[in-house]
Each structure stands twice: as structure tokens, then as C-alpha cells.
Amino acid sequence: MTPLSPRTLRGAIVSFRLPNPIPNVIVFQYNPVTLTRTLEVRTAGGGDAAGEEAFRIAGAPNETIKLDIELDGADSDVNDASGGVQRQLAALEMLIAPPTELVIANTILAQMGTIELIPPQAPFTLFVFGSQRILPVRIAEFGVTEDEFEPGLRPIRAKVSLGLKVLTYSDLPFTHPGYQISLAQQVAKEAMARVATASSLDAVLGAGQRIL
Template sequence: MSTFPRTPRTQRGAIIGLDPLNPVASLVVFQYNPDTMTRTLTPQMAGEGGGDRTEALRLKGAPVENIRVDVEIDATDQLANGDVLASSMGIYPQLSALEMLVYPKTAQVILNTALMQVGTLEVVPPTAPLTLFIWGPKRVLPVKVSEFSITEEAYDPSLNPIRAKVALGLRVLSYNDLPLMHPGYALFLTHQVVKEAMAVVGSIAGLANAALPR
């Protein structure tokens, strides 16, 4: 038991794939928050590639941000507590919810196959759901999955996985990537506004600390 009864409850990160026709198909709240998260930002500069020198410091838009996280999923506690779902399926449902972020919907695949069979000239590829990476209230980011690796580490007698590590590579989608009326456009813009406010707070705190006597 914690010796600090007023310690706030830690929020859990999550990945959500928004599908209006099946809103809970890809909803994964992290069982354990990853200990680390790697974020790589690549600036988008207009003056790259030997262009006009007067454009050297001009920004074309938000940087390209890639995120890497390792997520652990473990059914040990649920199995010990007699959880019916964990006993019958292990963590297969949780893994499937993550995997559905990169699968087209079956109904759309069948429809496109039927359209091709009747000679439709142009069949539009299925669109992935709007995927959100949520890491606290200040970071709700539209992303697309760029890498996905699952290491299954233990199984029940029916060969359902009961412990696994999932390595995720996520590419943040900014207003450079999305049309104006797309909900992800507004989400990223809000994220940047919050980041600008945090930068002001950090700058003021840095000045205050620099002014303190050593």
C-alpha cells in the first residue's frame, strides 16, 4: 500500500482507432504505461537541397515526428483472479484490437472484390481509421502506424497468448498531412498550441532559475 494516500492516480496511455460503424473495435488502454518513449523530430526546412540562401531558415511546416513505444500486455493477474475472458482467450482480444489498426475492414474488402468482378474501372482502397495516440491530456495526437512488431512470450494450454510485448512505430500526422476539415487537422493544431504555451512556461522558468544567486 502506498504511504502517500493522496498521490494522484496515474493516467494510462492509449491508442484508439476511430471507426463510426464500430467505435470499440480498436480501443486499447495500456495495461502498463511504457517506461520509455522515443520521439524523433525531423525539421521541414524550405532551404534544404541547395535552394535560395534567403530561404535557409524558412520552415515549410511542422516537423515530421516519429514515436516508438514498447507496450507490455500480460494476463497473469487476470488468470490468477479467475477472469473468464482471460481464461478462455488470453490476451488475443487485446492484440487483435491493436492489429485492427492496420487491417482494412472485411466488409470493404468484400465490396471492393465484388466491384472488381463486375468490371468497375476504379476501386478506391479502404481508408484506415483515424488513429489517436493518447499520452495524458496534453498529448492527443493523430498518428498512423508505421511499424508493428509483436513478441509473444507465453501461452495457455489452448495456445492463446497470455504475455506479449508490442513494439510500435507511429508517425504523427500534422496539418501538413491532413485536409483542413479532417478532425485530425484540428487535433494536431490544438497539440501545437498547447506545446507553444508549455514553451513559454519553460522559458519563463528558465529565466527565473538563471536569475537566482548561485
């Protein structure tokens, strides 16, 4: 009898048009094989800080995530008659484009001579990659490679390269839901770090050795 293998969770991009609490969920057809993270420390005194300022941290590190999302209409029903891969691409692209109703409203206001127009605001976006990684993000880079096309010239396969700027409690106001989500992720990360950190230098310097 073959044992049942655990079900692999699927990553997703989840967005909200606040204050509307109903999410728009874009589930990855395949989880990315590689995920690249870059973290840059936020120092209180800049790169040239000296003395005690050299050890001060101004907030959560600046983090960027890069990954590739693959869509394959030949492997599922995402290339059905209603748009398929192209529909999935459109859903992703709408995360970085202002809604047309706002564009129209600003056009009307401009024609009426209004000086201050309504600034477009991107949806509140979360990168979800398992229960331990739910991160508020802003899409900073977006590249698409379309591969193979059906007779109507809609893509059958596509690869989307995403660059995500992680938004932390240092970037968001306390009243924003992303602040609480970011802080909760930091608390979970601190708990994991305590488990992974050794309290003794014996394995590094030998028994009984001290640095301080």
C-alpha cells in the same frame, strides 16, 4: 495515516471509423517505461537551401514515436476464456488492416469488371498519453513478441513494438478533425515553451552581454 497517492492515467490508442463518432479504445495495460520521439524539420528549400530559404520552415516537423506495449494475462483478466491477450493483439492489428466487408466489396466489383476499386482507408487513430499529448497518428511499424502460452496455445504475455507517424496540421486537410487536434496541441506546446524560455542571456554570457 498514509497519504493517498495520485491516480496515474493510462495511455491508450483510440480509433474512429469516420464519420462514425463512436471511438474504439485500446487501453494500455501498463504504460510504457520508455517513449522515443524523433523530429525532423521540414525546410522550404530542402537540405541544400541557402540564403533566406535556409531559415524558412515549410510546416510542422515530421515526428515519429516508438514505444513498447506490454500485455500480461497472468496479471489481470486479459487472458480470460474469450481470448485475452490474443484479443488485445487482434484489436491493435485491426488498425492496420482493411475491414473484410471492404475486401469482399472490392472482390465483387473486380469480378464485375470494375476498373476503379474502393481504396481502403485506415481508421482515424489517436495516440493518447495524458491530457497534454493527444496526437493524430498513423501506425507505421508493428512488431509482436509472444511469450508463454496456455494449453490452447494462446499467448499469456506479449510485447507490441509500435512505430507511430504523427500526423500534423501540415499533413491533414483543414476539414479533418485531426487538423484541429494537432493545431491545439501545437498551441499548448507553444505556451509551455514560452514559460521555459529565458528572456535574458545573463546566465549564459554574464550580466549586460548581448549577441545582437
